[in-house]
Amino acid sequence: MTLIRSLALRTLNVVARRTRPEVRDWGLAMLREMDFIENDWAALFWALGGVKFLVSRQTGSDIMRVQRINHISGRVLILLAVVALFTVISGYFGPRQVDEGAAAHIFQLSVVALLPMGLLFLATTDWKAPLRSTRILAIPFSVLVMAFGALYYLEHYR
Amino acid sequence: MPVKIRLSPQTVQVLAEFLQQPKVWKYGYDISRNTGLKSGTLYPMLMRLAEYALLETRWEDAEPGKPPRHMYRLSADGLRYAREQVVSPWKGVRARPAFAR
Numbered sequence: 373m374t375l376i377r378s379l380a381l382r383t384l385n386v387v388a389r390r391t392r393p394e395v396r397d398w399g400l401a402m403l404r405e406m407d408f409i410e411n412d413w414a415a416l417f418w419a420l421g422g423v424k425f426l427v428s429r430q431t432g433s434d435i436m437r438v439q440r441i442n443h444i445s446g447r448v449l450i451l452l453a454v455v456a457l458f459t460v461i462s463g464y465f466g467p468r469q470v471d472e473g474a475a476a477h478i479f480q481l482s483v484v485a486l487l488p489m490g491l492l493f494l495a496t497t498d499w500k501a502p503l504r505s506t507r508i509l510a511i512p513f514s515v516l517v518m519a520f521g522a523l524y525y526l527e528h529y530r
Numbered sequence: 531m532p533v534k535i536r537l538s539p540q541t542v543q544v545l546a547e548f549l550q551q552p553k554v555w556k557y558g559y560d561i562s563r564n565t566g567l568k569s570g571t572l573y574p575m576l577m578r579l580a581e582y583a584l585l586e587t588r589w590e591d592a593e594p595g596k597p598p599r600h601m602y603r604l605s606a607d608g609l610r611y612a613r614e615q616v617v618s619p620w621k622g623v624r625a626r627p628a629f630a631r
Contacts, residue, residue, distance in 0.1 A: 405559040418569045422573065
Protein backbone atom coordinates (compact mmCIF):
# COMPACT_ATOMS: atom_id res chain seq x y z
CA MET A 373 0.00 0.00 0.00
CA THR A 374 1.39 3.41 -0.92
CA LEU A 375 1.91 6.22 1.58
CA ILE A 376 -0.88 8.32 0.04
CA ARG A 377 -3.43 5.50 0.22
CA SER A 378 -2.37 4.55 3.71
CA LEU A 379 -2.75 8.14 4.89
CA ALA A 380 -6.14 8.46 3.21
CA LEU A 381 -7.37 5.23 4.82
CA ARG A 382 -6.11 6.14 8.27
CA THR A 383 -7.56 9.64 8.15
CA LEU A 384 -11.03 8.46 7.11
CA ASN A 385 -10.85 5.53 9.54
CA VAL A 386 -10.05 7.78 12.51
CA VAL A 387 -12.81 10.26 11.68
CA ALA A 388 -15.40 7.57 10.86
CA ARG A 389 -14.84 5.72 14.12
CA ARG A 390 -15.10 8.87 16.19
CA THR A 391 -18.24 10.21 14.61
CA ARG A 392 -21.79 9.95 16.00
CA PRO A 393 -23.30 6.42 15.89
CA GLU A 394 -26.04 7.36 13.41
CA VAL A 395 -23.47 8.62 10.91
CA ARG A 396 -20.77 6.04 11.65
CA ASP A 397 -22.19 3.42 9.29
CA TRP A 398 -21.97 5.89 6.42
CA GLY A 399 -18.36 6.64 7.31
CA LEU A 400 -17.52 2.96 7.44
CA ALA A 401 -19.32 2.45 4.14
CA MET A 402 -17.12 5.07 2.49
CA LEU A 403 -14.06 3.56 4.12
CA ARG A 404 -14.88 0.13 2.72
CA GLU A 405 -15.36 1.52 -0.80
CA MET A 406 -11.77 2.72 -0.79
CA ASP A 407 -10.61 -0.87 -1.37
CA PHE A 408 -12.17 -0.65 -4.83
CA ILE A 409 -10.63 2.65 -5.90
CA GLU A 410 -7.63 1.84 -8.03
CA ASN A 411 -5.97 5.24 -8.23
CA ASP A 412 -4.23 6.42 -5.03
CA TRP A 413 -4.99 10.07 -5.58
CA ALA A 414 -8.64 9.27 -6.29
CA ALA A 415 -8.65 7.33 -3.01
CA LEU A 416 -7.19 10.33 -1.21
CA PHE A 417 -9.84 12.69 -2.61
CA TRP A 418 -12.54 10.13 -1.81
CA ALA A 419 -11.32 10.03 1.81
CA LEU A 420 -11.16 13.82 2.06
CA GLY A 421 -14.72 14.07 0.70
CA GLY A 422 -15.79 11.48 3.27
CA VAL A 423 -14.11 13.35 6.10
CA LYS A 424 -15.76 16.58 4.96
CA PHE A 425 -19.16 14.88 4.98
CA LEU A 426 -18.65 13.30 8.41
CA VAL A 427 -17.38 16.52 9.93
CA SER A 428 -20.34 18.44 8.49
CA ARG A 429 -22.73 16.07 10.31
CA GLN A 430 -21.28 16.85 13.71
CA THR A 431 -23.28 18.55 16.44
CA GLY A 432 -22.33 21.63 18.49
CA SER A 433 -19.93 19.97 20.93
CA ASP A 434 -18.43 17.91 18.11
CA ILE A 435 -17.87 21.07 16.09
CA MET A 436 -15.98 22.60 19.00
CA ARG A 437 -13.83 19.48 19.18
CA VAL A 438 -13.15 19.64 15.43
CA GLN A 439 -12.21 23.31 15.73
CA ARG A 440 -9.85 22.42 18.55
CA ILE A 441 -8.23 19.69 16.44
CA ASN A 442 -7.91 22.18 13.58
CA HIS A 443 -6.34 24.75 15.88
CA ILE A 444 -3.84 22.25 17.30
CA SER A 445 -2.96 20.73 13.92
CA GLY A 446 -2.36 24.24 12.53
CA ARG A 447 0.06 24.98 15.38
CA VAL A 448 1.80 21.60 14.96
CA LEU A 449 2.22 22.31 11.23
CA ILE A 450 4.00 25.56 12.03
CA LEU A 451 6.12 23.85 14.68
CA LEU A 452 7.18 21.05 12.33
CA ALA A 453 8.13 23.52 9.61
CA VAL A 454 10.16 25.59 12.11
CA VAL A 455 11.91 22.43 13.38
CA ALA A 456 12.78 21.53 9.78
CA LEU A 457 14.22 25.02 9.21
CA PHE A 458 16.25 25.01 12.41
CA THR A 459 17.76 21.59 11.73
CA VAL A 460 18.95 22.88 8.35
CA ILE A 461 20.31 26.06 9.92
CA SER A 462 22.14 23.97 12.50
CA GLY A 463 24.02 22.40 9.59
CA TYR A 464 25.66 25.77 8.83
CA PHE A 465 27.30 25.92 12.24
CA GLY A 466 28.54 22.37 12.74
CA PRO A 467 31.33 20.56 10.89
CA ARG A 468 30.42 19.09 7.51
CA GLN A 469 29.29 15.46 7.93
CA VAL A 470 29.96 12.71 5.43
CA ASP A 471 27.05 10.60 6.61
CA GLU A 472 23.56 11.73 7.57
CA GLY A 473 23.53 12.93 11.16
CA ALA A 474 20.75 13.28 13.72
CA ALA A 475 19.77 16.70 12.33
CA ALA A 476 19.16 15.18 8.90
CA HIS A 477 16.89 12.56 10.40
CA ILE A 478 14.97 15.14 12.42
CA PHE A 479 14.57 17.16 9.23
CA GLN A 480 13.25 14.15 7.29
CA LEU A 481 10.86 13.13 10.05
CA SER A 482 9.44 16.61 10.47
CA VAL A 483 8.89 16.94 6.71
CA VAL A 484 7.18 13.52 6.55
CA ALA A 485 5.02 14.37 9.58
CA LEU A 486 3.88 17.53 7.81
CA LEU A 487 1.80 15.45 5.38
CA PRO A 488 -0.62 13.72 7.80
CA MET A 489 -0.80 16.86 9.90
CA GLY A 490 -1.62 18.90 6.79
CA LEU A 491 -4.33 16.39 5.87
CA LEU A 492 -5.78 16.58 9.37
CA PHE A 493 -5.72 20.34 9.20
CA LEU A 494 -7.44 20.42 5.79
CA ALA A 495 -10.01 17.83 6.86
CA THR A 496 -11.02 19.81 9.93
CA THR A 497 -10.92 23.23 8.28
CA ASP A 498 -14.10 25.28 8.21
CA TRP A 499 -14.32 26.01 4.51
CA LYS A 500 -16.90 28.71 5.10
CA ALA A 501 -13.97 30.86 6.21
CA PRO A 502 -11.14 29.76 3.90
CA LEU A 503 -9.06 32.90 4.41
CA ARG A 504 -8.19 31.99 8.01
CA SER A 505 -6.98 28.52 7.00
CA THR A 506 -5.04 29.89 4.03
CA ARG A 507 -3.29 32.37 6.33
CA ILE A 508 -2.32 29.62 8.78
CA LEU A 509 -1.12 27.35 5.96
CA ALA A 510 0.96 30.16 4.46
CA ILE A 511 3.21 30.24 7.54
CA PRO A 512 4.49 26.62 7.48
CA PHE A 513 4.61 26.76 3.69
CA SER A 514 6.88 29.83 3.72
CA VAL A 515 9.06 28.37 6.48
CA LEU A 516 9.34 25.10 4.55
CA VAL A 517 10.36 26.94 1.37
CA MET A 518 13.07 28.69 3.40
CA ALA A 519 14.18 25.37 4.88
CA PHE A 520 14.51 23.72 1.46
CA GLY A 521 16.21 26.83 0.08
CA ALA A 522 18.71 26.76 2.94
CA LEU A 523 19.23 23.03 2.46
CA TYR A 524 19.91 23.52 -1.26
CA TYR A 525 22.44 26.26 -0.52
CA LEU A 526 24.05 24.12 2.20
CA GLU A 527 24.48 21.12 -0.08
CA HIS A 528 25.58 22.91 -3.25
CA TYR A 529 27.48 26.03 -2.28
CA ARG A 530 29.03 25.31 1.06
CA MET B 531 -46.50 11.96 3.26
CA PRO B 532 -45.12 14.54 0.83
CA VAL B 533 -41.41 14.30 0.34
CA LYS B 534 -39.55 17.45 1.39
CA ILE B 535 -36.17 16.75 -0.10
CA ARG B 536 -34.09 19.40 -1.82
CA LEU B 537 -33.98 18.34 -5.41
CA SER B 538 -30.63 19.50 -6.76
CA PRO B 539 -29.44 18.49 -10.25
CA GLN B 540 -27.06 16.07 -8.51
CA THR B 541 -29.93 14.40 -6.66
CA VAL B 542 -31.77 13.96 -9.94
CA GLN B 543 -28.59 12.47 -11.39
CA VAL B 544 -28.39 9.96 -8.55
CA LEU B 545 -32.07 9.07 -8.87
CA ALA B 546 -31.57 8.58 -12.60
CA GLU B 547 -28.63 6.30 -11.92
CA PHE B 548 -30.79 4.15 -9.65
CA LEU B 549 -33.53 4.08 -12.28
CA GLN B 550 -31.17 2.44 -14.79
CA GLN B 551 -31.55 -0.86 -12.94
CA PRO B 552 -34.11 -0.28 -10.19
CA LYS B 553 -33.97 -3.74 -8.67
CA VAL B 554 -30.20 -3.98 -8.49
CA TRP B 555 -28.29 -3.12 -5.31
CA LYS B 556 -25.56 -0.60 -6.05
CA TYR B 557 -22.30 0.30 -4.35
CA GLY B 558 -21.34 3.85 -3.43
CA TYR B 559 -18.17 3.96 -5.49
CA ASP B 560 -19.97 2.63 -8.58
CA ILE B 561 -22.62 5.35 -8.25
CA SER B 562 -19.87 7.92 -7.81
CA ARG B 563 -18.07 6.70 -10.92
CA ASN B 564 -21.20 6.59 -13.05
CA THR B 565 -22.48 9.99 -12.00
CA GLY B 566 -19.12 11.73 -11.58
CA LEU B 567 -20.13 12.86 -8.08
CA LYS B 568 -17.52 13.05 -5.34
CA SER B 569 -17.95 11.19 -2.06
CA GLY B 570 -18.54 14.45 -0.17
CA THR B 571 -21.49 15.22 -2.45
CA LEU B 572 -22.86 11.73 -2.97
CA TYR B 573 -23.02 10.40 0.57
CA PRO B 574 -24.98 13.27 2.14
CA MET B 575 -27.49 12.74 -0.66
CA LEU B 576 -27.69 8.97 -0.09
CA MET B 577 -28.08 9.56 3.62
CA ARG B 578 -30.92 12.04 3.09
CA LEU B 579 -32.69 9.70 0.67
CA ALA B 580 -32.40 6.92 3.26
CA GLU B 581 -33.72 9.22 6.00
CA TYR B 582 -36.82 9.85 3.88
CA ALA B 583 -37.18 6.08 3.33
CA LEU B 584 -36.65 6.57 -0.40
CA LEU B 585 -33.52 4.45 -0.31
CA GLU B 586 -32.99 0.99 1.13
CA THR B 587 -29.56 0.23 2.50
CA ARG B 588 -27.95 -3.00 3.57
CA TRP B 589 -24.55 -4.48 4.24
CA GLU B 590 -23.47 -7.08 1.72
CA ASP B 591 -22.93 -10.63 2.93
CA ALA B 592 -19.16 -10.56 2.81
CA GLU B 593 -16.75 -13.38 2.15
CA PRO B 594 -15.02 -14.63 5.31
CA GLY B 595 -12.20 -12.33 6.37
CA LYS B 596 -13.43 -9.45 4.27
CA PRO B 597 -15.45 -6.53 5.60
CA PRO B 598 -18.88 -6.11 3.99
CA ARG B 599 -19.80 -3.34 1.54
CA HIS B 600 -22.73 -1.03 1.97
CA MET B 601 -25.31 -1.30 -0.81
CA TYR B 602 -28.22 0.83 -1.91
CA ARG B 603 -31.35 0.65 -4.00
CA LEU B 604 -34.55 2.64 -4.24
CA SER B 605 -37.48 1.63 -2.07
CA ALA B 606 -40.96 1.38 -3.60
CA ASP B 607 -41.62 5.00 -2.56
CA GLY B 608 -38.21 6.00 -3.82
CA LEU B 609 -38.85 4.39 -7.16
CA ARG B 610 -42.14 6.24 -7.51
CA TYR B 611 -40.52 9.49 -6.47
CA ALA B 612 -37.57 9.01 -8.82
CA ARG B 613 -39.86 8.33 -11.78
CA GLU B 614 -41.73 11.52 -11.01
CA GLN B 615 -38.62 13.65 -10.69
CA VAL B 616 -36.19 12.43 -13.29
CA VAL B 617 -36.24 14.34 -16.53
CA SER B 618 -37.12 12.31 -19.57
CA PRO B 619 -34.35 12.64 -22.16
CA TRP B 620 -36.88 12.45 -24.98
CA LYS B 621 -39.46 14.96 -23.84
CA GLY B 622 -37.20 17.32 -21.92
CA VAL B 623 -39.79 17.40 -19.14
CA ARG B 624 -40.03 15.54 -15.87
CA ALA B 625 -41.23 12.06 -16.59
CA ARG B 626 -44.45 11.24 -14.76
CA PRO B 627 -46.15 7.90 -14.38
CA ALA B 628 -48.76 7.25 -17.04
CA PHE B 629 -51.56 7.21 -14.49
CA ALA B 630 -50.57 10.38 -12.64
CA ARG B 631 -53.12 13.17 -12.57
